[in-house]
Amino acid sequence: METESKGTRSGGEQIKQEKMWPSLKENMKYLNDELGVGENYDIVYRVVQVGGREACIYFIDGFCKDEIMQKLLQLFMAMKPEEMPDNAHEMSKKNIPYVEVDLQTDWEKIIYFIMSGIFALFIDGYEQCLLIDSRTYPARSVSEPEKDKSLRGSKDGFVETLVSNTALIRRRIRSTDLRMEIFSAGEASKTDIVLCYMAARVDHDFLEELKAKIQRIQVDALTMNQESLAECLFDKKWFNPFPKFKFTERPDTASAQILEGDIVILVDNSPSAMITPTSIFDIVEEADDYYFPPITGSYLRLTRLLIAILTYFVTPTFLLLMAHSDWIPINFQFISVKETMNLPLIWQFLILELAIDGLRLAAVNTPSMLSTPLSIMAALVLGEFSVKSGWFNSEVMLYMAFVAIAGYTQPNYELSYALKFMRILNLILTQLFGIYGYIAAIIVFVIAIVSNKTVSGKSYVYPLIPFNPKQLCKRLLRYRLPHSEKQ
Known part of the structure; x- marks a missing residue:
């Protein structure tokens, strides 16, 4: 030899x-x-x-x-x-x-x-x-994801085994046009990565660029699976909190995105799929928007979008109006704080923002048998007792409770935290500079969304910019297209 x-x-x-x-x-x-x-x-x-x-x-x-x-x-x-x-x-x-x-x-x-x-x-x-190839991997059974639940949709979800995940997509797309290419990344881990796409519908320029990026990855291991891969694929503008990828554990959602021309990335040992490229309108969509009739689906989508906007504006606007109580209309004087404020409003809001995240972390790490006692204690301590002790005012507790609950209406975890970071920035600037800080924070919020780009380099807010009224209506409203019209 x-x-x-x-x-x-x-x-x-x-x-x-x-x-x-x-x-x-x-x-x-x-x-x-x-x-x-x-x-x-x-x-x-x-x-x-x-x-x-x-x-x-x-x-x-x-x-x-x-x-x-x-x-x-x-x-x-x-x-x-x-x-x-x-x-x-x-x-x-x-x-x-x-x-x-x-x-x-x-x-x-x-x-x-x-x-x-x-x-x-x-x-x-x-x-x-x-x-x-007679291998078999230890795997859990296919069941409905805890996060991406649907009232009427299918009850299966991705698991940690790559072959099972590709089979769930193949079951839904029985087309010879469906492609599944496998790659590996990581010098030590050699983690398997699969790109799923429709050959006749995908953007081939972006596809080739994505393949080249995966092949150029020089890391020892994809320690955090998809998050490690996401950071390798998009290493620019890390300070912009708005998500660049959409993650889903639902095979039906992943299959629908593939049929729309997107690329779904599956990573071995990860029970979710990465969807790219995605805009802000893709990220706020949910499976239930399509499992209900058009009028119900449109209502759910618009309600979710309105709640997302309210979670950003409610607390900073209340803080601004409390600093300028003469701006409050007579019919809305009831929103003013009636009780004595032992702590400035800004500190109450910031402490509660931190406390809510503390409760989230506690819920994640609490055994299921103790979740009920934890909920009772949280309701007592952050509810009646915290108001009676004088730390917080009841109006502040009300608005922060709305913000905390409304944050769970967003199917994307990263988007809810992006809104949270922008809301905290608005609270701080409003406290420091009044109405000018409030306006400046809104400008920063808009610029952060508009200047953001998808992984393919296209507009993050399309079809709003560049403006396409027909596509914008399709994004905002869920309606049935005529059979003769192509998707």
């Missing part, structure tokens, strides 16, 4: 073998060193006889299906010498009754497949490794 075995040159530089040898002993010695067989208890190898030839199998304990492996070993060990083909190619075609069988000679790919859970068979005299 022209390739060199693993060793060192005179200068101390390590040489890495690229292709496997026909000798089983050399292959085993190299692979045992690379995989650390003696140190890793879950990397299993076994020497067997296949048709009178010495052979060795390698696999990861817990990744292979025991029943299939047992039947294959029985078949291999029952083969007679006269039944043995001369090469691995004929062996894979005639003597292995299994669907997913591949041949490989490159050591880097062989090791990658073994570490992915594939069953590898080396036979003395063969210059190719037989890779049998």
